[in-house]
Amino acid sequence: MPGYGARYWAERTPASKRPKYPVCRGELSADVVVIGGGLTGAIAACVLARGGLDVVVVEADHVASGGTESGSGVVVPQPAPSFALTSAVLGLRDARTAWKETRSSALEFASALRRLGIRCEAEPMPLVVTAPTREVAVALRKEQAARRAAGLPTSWQTPPALAGLIGTDTAGGLKLTESIGIDPVRATFGFLGAAVKAGARIFEKSPVKRTRFTRTSAQVVLPDATIATRGVFVATARPGAVFPQLRRHVREFEAYAVVTEPLTASMKRETGRRATILTEAPDGLHWLRWLNDDRAMFVGAPGPIVAPRLQEKVLVQRTGQLMYELSLRYPVISGLPARWSWSTPVVTTTDGMPWIGPHRNHPFHFFALALGWHGEAFAWFAAKAALRHFTGAGRREDSVFGFTR
Numbered sequence: 001m002p003g004y005g006a007r008y009w010a011e012r013t014p015a016s017k018r019p020k021y022p023v024c025r026g027e028l029s030a031d032v033v034v035i036g037g038g039l040t041g042a043i044a045a046c047v048l049a050r051g052g053l054d055v056v057v058v059e060a061d062h063v064a065s066g067g068t069e070s071g072s073g074v075v076v077p078q079p080a081p082s083f084a085l086t087s088a089v090l091g092l093r094d095a096r097t098a099w100k101e102t103r104s105s106a107l108e109f110a111s112a113l114r115r116l117g118i119r120c121e122a123e124p125m126p127l128v129v130t131a132p133t134r135e136v137a138v139a140l141r142k143e144q145a146a147r148r149a150a151g152l153p154t155s156w157q158t159p160p161a162l163a164g165l166i167g168t169d170t171a172g173g174l175k176l177t178e179s180i181g182i183d184p185v186r187a188t189f190g191f192l193g194a195a196v197k198a199g200a201r202i203f204e205k206s207p208v209k210r211t212r213f214t215r216t217s218a219q220v221v222l223p224d225a226t227i228a229t230r231g232v233f234v235a236t237a238r239p240g241a242v243f244p245q246l247r248r249h250v251r252e253f254e255a256y257a258v259v260t261e262p263l264t265a266s267m268k269r270e271t272g273r274r275a276t277i278l279t280e281a282p283d284g285l286h287w288l289r290w291l292n293d294d295r296a297m298f299v300g301a302p303g304p305i306v307a308p309r310l311q312e313k314v315l316v317q318r319t320g321q322l323m324y325e326l327s328l329r330y331p332v333i334s335g336l337p338a339r340w341s342w343s344t345p346v347v348t349t350t351d352g353m354p355w356i357g358p359h360r361n362h363p364f365h366f367f368a369l370a371l372g373w374h375g376e377a378f379a380w381f382a383a384k385a386a387l388r389h390f391t392g393a394g395r396r397e398d399s400v401f402g403f404t405r
Contacts, residue, residue, distance in 0.1 A: 024203035036235035037063035047383035049198035060207035118190030167272025183309035357402030
């Protein structure tokens with residue numbers, strides 16, 4: 001029977017093997033306060049602390065919980081499914097900058113894991129964007145042409161080439177080699193550990209009630225503490241109750257994830273090399289990742305936020321839907337049951353780009369919100385941009401995902 005509501009990444013690292021941090025109490029001060037102890041906050045804490053700033057991290061629950069342990073652990077080198085559509089919205093120059101910065105951030109993210117010795121099962125996993133029909137393939141070739149004209153490296157894969165790689169029929173697709181797969185929970189612990197070594201202080205079970213500011217500084221107010229600071233890095237994915245006025249900038253929905261039981265030997269022979277991350281054009285609403293223990297992780301079935309009384313029923317329905325859709329792509333695994341299934345929050349924007357940067361109505365704050373389906377590369381970009389912002393070394397490129405776009 002599926003473990004409805006159980007999360008694969010959470011169960012792989014039980015509570016007994018997780019680091020524990022105290023509750024924040026008293027009067028403190030810091031150069032930067034990071035609100036949120038998920039992967040985005042952990043990366044920010046590491047980058048800011050190693051950049052010479054005094055950092056405090058406050059997490060409302062336990063670190064690496066929430067969106068981090070419900071994610072897919074996929075670091076992708078592109079900010080949106082379509083460069084052509086993004087160019088039409090942002091303009092060619094800003095779209096090109098967004099793609100180049102995201103690709104660079106994905107590469108730097110992988111390099112940081114190696115440099116810091118973070119053990120999170122990181123491994124290269126090319127991203128393949130497939131065309132299910134000839135009509136979609138024609139549109140995808142135009143997308144490739146638009147990217148190449150902008151100087152963005154993108155290779156086309158023919159149906160025979162993809163058949164051997166992914167083990168299913170397509171009309172062709174794009175292949176990007178800079179993506180990686182990780183265990184997001186263990187990656188979070190690794191970045192937090194590196195942050196602590198650099199002097200950061202981490203607190204759990206310390207929800208932020210509000211932030212306030214004067215002309216010269218800001219305060220982060222918690223139930224049992226107040227932190228004086230000149231910088232606040234907001235890594236909460238959604239605006240939440242602390243920044244309700246920013247809700248108009250985001251769109252929230254729920255997606256669902258399943259992880260199967262291990263594939264049998266005969267299944268493995270007919271499912272390709274199982275070393276890729278797969279999504280389909282034109283929308284990229286479903287993502288498939290093969291895991292090290294011969295399981296498939298399939299994420300998709302997006303829909304509106306579900307009322308609590310309906311969550312269990314909807315989760316059962318979405319689990320069945322995802323397993324059916326997965327079997328259509330790989331008939332050989334039809335009948336293979338799901339072992340885990342859960343809902344995962346997705347926060348994005350109308351144009352699909354994240355909100356990263358300062359906001360004029362919130363002095364001393366730097367936001368990393370609405371990072372979308374796969375925000376790991378965005379999280380790295382946000383951390384580096386925040387370090388430049390708080391040290392007065394910002395670049396024009398840092399505003400590509402900002403509130404002023």
